[in-house]
Amino acid sequence: MDLLKKLQRVDATIGIIGLGYVGLPLAIASAKAGFSVIGFDVDDSKVERLYAGQSYIEAVSGADLETTAKRCAWTVDFTQLASCDVIVICVPTPLNQHREPDLSYVEDTARVIANHMTPDTLVVLESTTWPGTTEDVLKPLLAESGHALGQEIFVGYSPEREDPGNTTYRTQTIPKVIAGDGPEAQAMMEAYYGAVVETIVSVPTPTVAEAVKITENIFRSVNIALVNELKLIYDEMGIDVWEVIDGAATKPFGYMPFYPGPGLGGHCIPIDPFYLTWRAREFDVPTRFIELAGEINTNMPHHIVHRTREVLDLAKGRGLNGAKLLLVGVAYKKNVSDMRESPAMRLMQLFEEAGSSVAFIDPHVPNIPPMREYGMFEGRAALEPDAIAEAGFDAVVIATDHDDVDYAALLALGCPVVDTRNAIAKRGLDMVNVTKA
Known part of the structure; x- marks a missing residue:
């Protein structure tokens, strides 16, 4: 499988959608691992600041941006998704005024991906959401691309575990829970995240991985x-x-x-x-x-x-x-x-x-x-x-x-x-x- 081999050789292009507290550190960590990275955001001021070497979050320094500059590109042009081998979704999942899930950012992003992606691509959701989102929401939207899921397009879920202000644990050192939708996707997830972080924790399905994240935060809330x-x-x-x-x-x-x-x-x-x-x-x-x-x-x-x-x-x-x-x-x-x-x-x-x-x-x-x-x-x-x-x-x-x-x-x-x-x-x-x- 060409994509798996590219990931194992650290020779793939990683697209990160959403350059906030989750996406930007992941982009930098991916570049430090040796991958080429394209960071996408709808806010052109972020793109301008990143090209100027100015970070807007504490977890990424100006030195980080400088050392990874040759491997990173920043853009608001989502047509460039076509050149990405892995696309990671790091967009907000807020609540609406009735305290119900607002998945509009995930849904809109998935539709954009479906319009521009090419075969042999891994799409990963990192946004926190309810168990079953990858299966019930993300996969049907990606299927609208016309590419066959599990054969041409592969899907996974890996919950973000960023902790702003924590100087002990960073993106690379926080154990990463991962799950692919099927054995091929799982192998790709392991190859990508295994190159980026020190420890990966594989769980059986994306739904289990989604429940892991929810459980962690409910534990703290309670x-x-x-x-x-x-x-x-x-x-x-x-x-x-x-x-x-x-x-x-x-x-x-x-x-x-x-x-x-x-x-x-x-x-x-x-x-x-x-x-x-x-x-x-x-x-x-x-x-x-x-x-x-x-x-x-x-x-x-x-x-x-x-x-x-x-x-x-x-x-x-x-x-x-x-x-x-x-x-x-x-x-x-x-x-x-x-x-x-x-x-x-x-x-x-x-x-x-x-x-x-x-x-x-x-x-x-x-x-x-x-x-x-x-x-x-x-x-x-x-x-x-x-x-x-x-x-x-x-x-x-x-x-x-x-x-x-x-x-x-x-x-x-x-x-x-x-x-x-x-x-x-x-x-x-x-x-x-x-x-x-």
Whole structure:
């Protein structure tokens, strides 16, 4: 089989559709492995920046772009898919306004591939989705190309496992779950990903691989919901949940620490569990546990707003209406610029709906980018650090515990601090005026 031999010789052209947090690192890793790469995106500004050697995500450096420049091409011209031996789909899979799966990006991409692909091509879906998507959605759309599936066109699924900001595990070092639709596709998947990453984990079918990804993220969602609920309970008992977790984490077996926060962010955990709950309805199977976890995590921003109102009432005899608040961190997790599903944006919205004016600081986010649900905040600029002391804030709310923040300077403002991440205590600073929330 010509394609398999080309992959085994690392002599194939890899097309990566979607140059975001998943696609761009995979493109660079593929180029470093020796493959020729064509990266596709609908955003021509990304293409321009990549050709200028400017990366827009932390996982890929300018040096990475420079060292792989001879093997990488970037384009918005999808007709070039015809020259690709492997096409990897790395496009978003969000929820719609009814919290149901929105596969429009995957479907549109599959139709574009079908229009331009040539025989002897492997198409891989990496986007997170419900179990059965590759079989029920992707394959029928690719069949519209007129090429025979399993003979001329081969299909596989490999869930992305990127973790923005994680300096220990990168694309090449994270074990990669792979599954091909049939033995020929499986051999191609193993040849491609085996050359790109250190460890591959083969599972029997794409549906199993899709379920693996969903299971990983539901595990995290449920456990984060548990500690969020424990936090609410222990708060009423006067018990510090972070101290409880630190104590429990000393057990060398049977326990894994998870930590509370102001809500869930990132593309995976707030979204992926609902893909399974939606799919389960087709089989008339209840998903009460998963849905309860989602409800708890979704309600956490409301809890933070309530606690901030209580703190202001106690400290200043006023509520949120007319209050000036400083929100510390708007990225969804520490030390990254990733804004996807950030709970900080929901906090900003709730605070302003309550009549507060909200400014923010974030060393990784100078301006709030376009966001589907928070268009009203697009372009809002971070407050410069030297302007904080003069702003006269009524309270500080720590939403994201970036390392590159002067927390001592925040305490020096003398106003109440609502800490949703235990950032102050973790740094051994004075807890006067600090409320853990």
